[in-house]
Amino acid sequence: MTDQDKRLYRLTMLDPNESSHGADLSEAIDFINSYSPDTAFEPCVHISDQRNVTRQDEAHSSHLQKEILSLAPKAADDYVLVPKTV
Amino acid sequence: MNYSEKYEMTVGLETHIELKTQSKIFCGCSTKFGDAPNTNICPVCTGMPGTLPTLNRAALDYAILAGLATNCKIASLTKFDRKNYFYPDLPKAYQISQYDMPLCTDGYIDVETDGEISRIGIERIHLEEDAGKLVHEKDCTGIDYNRCGVPLIEVVSRPDIKSAEQARGYLQKLRCIMLYLGISDCKMNEGSLRCDVNISVRKKGSTALGERCEIKNMNSFSFIVKAIQYEFDRQCELYERGGTVLPETRRYDQATGRTELMRTKEQANDYRYFPEPDIPPLEISIEHVSRLKEGLPILPDERKSSYIALGIKSSSAEMIASSKYISDYFQAVIERCSDCEGVANLLTGEVFRMLQGDDDEIRLSPDQLICIAQMANEGIINRSTEKKLVSLLWGTDTDPRKYVTDNSLVQINDIDTLKGICEKAIMQSQKAVSDLRGGKLTAYKAILGKAMGLSHGNANPVLLDQCMKDLLGTDDI
């Protein structure tokens, strides 16, 4: 796994040698790579018994706007703030 | 430098259209545009932990309508997928979209450019959710989640577009169809219609396609045309110099009219698509599609054909049909009168001239317009007066017939009266008459113009001309 891949997840291991349960990332990848099972089946994408689940097109307020904004680590004037993107 | 002798462009357009459902695609928040920031939000569309999406059936139906109106095949089985990437306007860090089983495929729309009709293929139409809006301040960026979760359809054309004007024509037609369906406002200035351009260039006669670039950030049809023209030149110039065009995403700068590099292909995201497990798949029955098809309104091409069948010329029919509003207005005209050609001409001439911008209303009722056209047909007023009446009566509910009589605008058809006017005009145009006798044929116009002026513009122009020629004894002007 390259640094580029880690960047994809916006993750860095704080200590690259850190391991828990003795199984570090390379062991997990080895497990994935070492076993190459065969199957002739199509991918099963959905496990629930449901199909065609839709809802009526009706608008209503959640009445939770203030609560949601109050969870943001940084917010002002009703906007959630982040460092400048451009 | 005109490169179009040597090179040709291949253009494909990806258009995002906001659907005007009441609620968002995956939650019950309102989709209303322009509300105060972060007022139309809930735990689902802000990606709170533990929340799940629920699909709005109107969004699904609107998307199917869009597919039907563009001659697409509607999938019998479809699903959603997650498109994963990080950006502040994307609360879940993934967008619920459709990847390999889009709702609609293999459609087309017919576009008229310079009198020629081309069929532009539509590769696919799929459903997805919109992201939030970013507001940039001096030292930070603010996020408004109101728009997050508004339903979008993405319409991907085949790379069948061959010119900037054709691109404009395609977008206008697409927009027109969506307005006819009533599923979107398609206002570029409000963001309910957005378009990215994919363009490559190759030497004429070559079969292989050149490397293509994606252009973003154009918020009007004319900027899209300009961007395509600029990019075409840029790529041609590169090839002329022996350089290579790299597969890039470029940003159109409205101020400079140029495209600039945004990111290279290597920098592009791997979206790690996988099927959305929280939304069960959708089996779309033939019956459901048939029901929607039956409910389709008459679409622009059909309306245009029906106008042509009424005797209206093709270019006028096209102009009227290309706007749902004008077309609806014209439907009201057709219901009230049998000979609509005159009204069609007024609509596509004077009325169009009076309208300011796409949202302006026609400030004359169908009855008023019919009346004006009828008076002209009956010879009560001349064509010049007919045109003037449009602007004179604009915004009033005055009866045109009454106005004409009250303001002495009735056309003068009486030969004796016309003769008298001509004689007067001749008397007042001695110089022009002698110029005419001297062989300056263009002087006739001045004399005729004088006569028309003396009649306060009411003279029947054909009869006036005949009278004048009789009096002057000059038939061969």
Add this chain to the structure above:
Amino acid sequence: MSYITKRTITELASLQRDGLSCLEIAEAYIKNAQADPYNAYITVTGEQALERAMALDRIREDRKAFPLFGIPYAAKDNICTKGILTTCASKMLAEHLPVYDATAIRHIHSAGGVLIGKTNMDEFGMGSSSDTGYFGKVINPFNEQRSAGGSSGGSAVAVATGACAFALGSDTGGSVRLPAAFNGVVGVKPTYGRISRYGLIAFASSLDQIGVLTKDVTDSATVLEQLCGKDAMDSTSSEQSADLVHALSQGIQGMRIAVIRELTDIADSQTRLSITNAAAMISKLGGTVEEISVPEISKCLWAYYVISSAEASSNLARYDGVRYGYSAPDRTTLSSLYTKSRSEGFGTEVKRRLLLGGYVLSAENRSAYYLKALAIRNEIKSTLSRVFKDLDCLLCPVSPNISWECGFQGADTYKNDICTVIANITGLPAMSLPCGTDSNGVPMELQLMANSFNEQALYRVGYALEQALKGGTR
């Protein structure tokens, strides 16, 4: 445990009829919850629970309308409770107060339950020992040297030690059944779609289900019935109803049960003995037991890790320090905010799974791993569907090993999940059922699995075995 906290829900209801108040019940359980010598709880909501108990006491004449009237329960800390800390045992959500209640919480509340706290777990549900959490590990009350099991370790321990009458957990690869087994309580993961996932903080969306931990099978049926049903907020939830309590005493005459050879073969000797004993008991009670071979089982674990990591990597991408949760102090750039919030907010095991998930979903690997895992899922579903045509129930271990020591190392920890992941991969219901203790007093358990939406079979067999083990007649 006091007299009250030793009782089952059925017994507590009976005591209420005899005059025991909700307040007395709540006080007894809250006392244990607050003492918490095993670190089973992250948050105890003592005051609110007492207020709720008193409010219920005021309407006690209407007691019968509430199947869980005044019964104190705990919820795993990945289930959203409005205004009450819900941390997923992670630094990322260490101060998170949800703005809404999970549907499961609302159902228990409507049934009269009294929430007394949120239980400890592995961070974001990733682990089988409840030792990766930000607030420390859960201690096994039977043997401190042993793992408490995970990831719903706190819930299992709380039920086992009388710190609540029942608990909600979540099960993605065995996270309700395994800790239940290690703590001698009944743990059930229902069919996928039975219980709404709205408000369950997602780990792996197609594998997660809320599960129930109780002292006995009757309690489990009582609680599960209150949780099942279609929820408009969860499109994967099913409308199938669950009539379980009435089915319990139907007995198992004529029921067909099978043991999976491949799973018994890898089990330790104690576990194999439990299975043999259970099989004998089933035969005595009128059921039939046979041995079947399901070689495809061996592919399950691989498919589970690919699918769960992939879905987790996407589900946990939303934790970025922007709208809620831990936000890194370094806000110099957007990139630093994202990277530092996530790197500092998540523990190692979580990060490991997220990176693995990204790996199996990447463009070049997608077909080889992710799509293949989904195909294997299909294969196993199909196989078990065929198997259940002729069977009512499967009997197998919960884990190949009866339990393991704390800090057990090695990639083999992944392999311990082999018996439990089958039910998650296929969406089938499964129960882990106590069957005595070993010579060291460590609880032993068995696992029962049934066909989709056939929880009735699970409960019938489970109840029959439980009664037989107690020495009672059917």
